[in-house]
Amino acid sequence: MRIKRLIKIFVQKTLISAKTWLEDCFKYIGGLFILLAQTVVGIFSARPRKRQVLEQMNKIGVASFPIVFLISFFTGIVLALQSAYQLTQMSAEMYIASLVALSITRELAPVLTALIVAGRCGAAITAELGTMKVTEQIEALETLSANPVEYLVTPRFIAMIIMVPLLTVYADFFGIAGGYLIGISKLHITHSMYMKMTWDPLSVKDVMTGLIKSVSFAAIICIISCYEGINSQGGAEGVGRSTTSSVVRSFILIIIADCFFTGLFYFVAH
């Protein structure tokens, strides 16, 4: 009897907490979509803030360039070396070029760039907006009749949407360059052969799918980091908390979106 009752209580409690968890989830996602809508409306309705957009483009894009270079270049090298293990056994080294080119442009460059930008710039945006929130600066903006979304989120959104795909193109280039370095120096593939094996399988579609992904990742990073910042609560501790969850949630949603788009392109192509 008692065990039965305990089980019943346990099940009830689990159901209740699952329900609140689901509710919070929906509330959060709803909040993200509302912010996205307001931001996009802001792009067209508010007057353009060139200075802020340029400043953000500099912070997000130009300043991320070295780390994107470093990571994509080394990823290209590692990719070439790891696949050399298998492919040399089958004397198919020349396919390394194609493998590197395709996996970099279709998958690795967009995702790695997005993860770098989420960690580097998403966190910074959340920390900045969060501090503004807890020191009443966002309320002050409202009292000065400025719309916080149009003033703070829209310029960052425009900058992200432009800069993340650009960084992805850089990453495409340097990832392939990393593979090329290994192919030429260690695997003794000739320059012309490597180039041919890179360009032949690579189509505009491959690069485009990578760029479509990266635009959606940019939107995810910007909206999550701004949302977390604007909704920060509870002083410095709260800002720390929202910065952490901004990065974690961006990572999760980037990977989910990546999965979704990869599946979509796969089934559309077949």
Next chain:
Amino acid sequence: MIKLKDVSKSFNKQLILKNLNLEVKKGESLVIIGRSGCGKSVSLKHMIGLVRPDAGSVLVDGTDISTLKSEELDRMRLKFGMLFQGAALFDSLTVLENVGFQLFEYADMAFVQIKRRVSECLGMVGLQGIENMKPAALSGGMKKRVGLARAIIMSPEIILFDEPTTGVDPVTGDVINKLIRHLHNTLKTTSITVTHDMKSAYQIADRIAMLYDKQIIGIGTPDEIKNSKNPIVKQFINGDAEGPITQGNGSRF
């Protein structure tokens, strides 16, 4: 001009204001006094629509501001100036850009003109030559005064001051009190000031309202408040540790 009607507000299930009624007349200078944490800043934020009441309504010139759309609210807020308790200056902007924010945003003015107007406002609060500094480089009292300059730059009809003289030296405090009085006399602004400083309250107020236990418990001219029979008001304005507010737990020594 501004009317809080039966306003109730709670944060995290804790009731802060309960059926609060307060009317501010056009052109008057009202001072709100009350203990720390009793909800003075919250009631000030109600008046400009930063906080929405759980129950009751806030009327500005007869319109209930909780029913306004965000653009209408933005337009209405152009009538207001507000000094925040923590100044709330924008860290990423210089003092010039902070004080001139609304001019840069809405006014059709040349840069030199804006600069001149900003210097003029900074002069009124006793500051000069700091236009190119960032707020992080200013002292607490300087930030407060820059915030004050930002609140008055558009010569708004209604100004809300949250503790304008807290954290500044007595001389500057007097300058600020005189400034509030001066704005009031020359521009006929309606001002609502929150303060703990009784000297400054007597100096700037047409009327003083005391907030205690979620409501306004006393309101009147400075003389009426000074001679109030209410023991709570009496204890507060005299600054006694013993009395009905503290009910025996005022002094533990």
